[in-house]
Amino acid sequence: MRTVYLDNNATTRTAPEVVEAMLPFFSDSYGNPSSMHSFGGKVARHVREARERVAALLNADPAEILFTSCGTESDNAAIMGTLQSYPDKRHFIMSRVEHPAVLNVGHHLRARGYRVTELGVDGEGRLDLEEFRNALDDDTALVSIMAANNETGVLFPIETIARLTRERGIPFHSDAVQAVGKIPLDMKKIPVDMLSLSGHKLHAPKGIGALYIRKGTRFTPFLVGGHQEAGKRGGTENVPAIVALGKAAELALHHMGEENGRVRALRDRLERELLRRIPNSLRNGSEQERLPNTTSISFEYVEGESILLMMDAEGICASSGSACTSGSLEPSHVLRAMGVPFTAAHGSIRFSLSVYNTDEDVDHVIAKLPPIIQRIRDISPFWKDYKAGKPLSALLAGGAGDHGHSH
């Protein structure tokens, strides 16, 4: 069966060129770059080249790139590494719609006695800059705000945030895991202090990430061990994956135009046609200020899980909420923060595209999804009641609690 993969914000296909680039470093050039012999030493050159390529994608200096094992480690390292560097400051600011790799660290810090501010978003998923400005104070050790939301694709004004934090002398970290490779990010223009990226969101393999750390930023190592990564991270360099990330960064630069042209057009057509063909469907999040590859659509009065299962039977891969938090029947924390009503939030589906998607992929979804939604609604008591004009309160009293909807 044809597989239509529209879950690229969860993970991407490793580009064949990337696999080819990393292959020699498993069984042939397998030396340890920290070794004193040339067999190890010659590998170090490839690590250096990969660092240059990742730096080029961000218009940064290679010395500002720290390789990590994933986006989550980059986020943890940025936050814990900064807080350890400012032991007297006890205030941390993040948004309510961060990825769990930041959000749960924030909650963990609160449990350890930190004051943690969680900034809200409006109905379009956008930050209130006035609220943000008011949250900054002399005790603020760090601000961590994502560059783009993983569920809705909504972009945050990190350039403005970076200028505001810089004025106050407060370090600013941005989880840019979903943004890097999809939109241009220029570290010479955006005065962010630290920025996380993840390989497997941009066609490198899982198990590799990076943290941009601007020169002069105070940083305490998170992974403590040997002297690798200029003393900033212990652990033998993951050479094949580092080389892979370098190659993927090079490809991402090359594909940036296509991502923002052809892929955006595919996404727009998919979204437009689904909203047009399926009644009671609505887009979640700002239409304009978002990633070119993502759309989050709510189908009212149906369960996202049912939609996913029936799409799966047609070979269509997408997600409800984020893969990192799926398995739970709780509606997405992102949609809740945006105030999306539960009748819509529960039926939300994220479609996330990549350069590997085609017109045929979009045609397939446009053809298959409307009847799927109709079939689910046909057996849904909520939909019947809604069509019969019964009010929401009646629906709830009528047993929706059994389905975990009433909280």
Place this chain on the structure above:
Amino acid sequence: MRTVYLDNNATTRTAPEVVEAMLPFFSDSYGNPSSMHSFGGKVARHVREARERVAALLNADPAEILFTSCGTESDNAAIMGTLQSYPDKRHFIMSRVEHPAVLNVGHHLRARGYRVTELGVDGEGRLDLEEFRNALDDDTALVSIMAANNETGVLFPIETIARLTRERGIPFHSDAVQAVGKIPLDMKKIPVDMLSLSGHKLHAPKGIGALYIRKGTRFTPFLVGGHQEAGKRGGTENVPAIVALGKAAELALHHMGEENGRVRALRDRLERELLRRIPNSLRNGSEQERLPNTTSISFEYVEGESILLMMDAEGICASSGSACTSGSLEPSHVLRAMGVPFTAAHGSIRFSLSVYNTDEDVDHVIAKLPPIIQRIRDISPFWKDYKAGKPLSALLAGGAGDHGHSH
């Protein structure tokens, strides 16, 4: 030129069978195992199978295996995860010869106000169990003692240590990065609470490790993020590398006999012949209680770096001290802790073999190394003075300080 790779304690060749096993998970079965669609879900099965294989190598339960990004992360997670679980206890015990992934965490903890006991070793590199027993007290949060030393291969009595800590109700972690795959380790027999291993030390790729956590052990996640790894570690599962580690664990079980038979015999012949052919050479560490693949030999009155460079020119890869701390002219902390005199410690070379080594490899080193040592000694003022019978103090006064030897 022929490459004779004898630096397997730094990193190993990824087995071709392991590369083959992981390849389908980059560009074909690249789904996220946490996803709700079958494209991701079918990948989860392979992660499960890999967990079973790693568990089998340790005779553990699959639920006791936590996948990490490397041995350093496993060590950091074990230590920090335990200390966070016992916030009232402020004493940490380790040995003076731990890998930097434990040793530097210990130093870091001391700087943060913990009481840290560093246990010494004798001239053979062995722990004093009486000193160990006396170090345990009611405030001890954790003991971390390696299973086998990375530089000398000396084995530590972790089964005895585990029984002693268990009697006192104190958690015990062992960095077994060098031991796993080389000697049998049975978690049903050794009552250790946590045990670290690293993929790239046993013919899996770099960038994957595991932490064995015995059921019932208190553990606080080190990498905080999504719900992956049963809530014990955030971050998308590194599927290809996890599958690779599973395959490498299977191969390691299969090769255990050869490792302790043929590889041990190769190591013994290499060591015996070098000690016999090269005057003023001596083995570092216990002859009997050590890994089958490792020998550390000191060549008096020469610099390890010079030996490495000249061996490199003959295609021989080995190391002086550990790769993780090389780049420094400081003699190895392990040999210093053993009381090896600086005249010998500076000229120490570690040879570490694997199942890929052959009789011809050993022949090559036996033929090439004696004349190398002779050539270096011919131009060494230290060696000339030593042969002329000048005492050590005269050597030092004569300018050895310039070479950083006098501390």
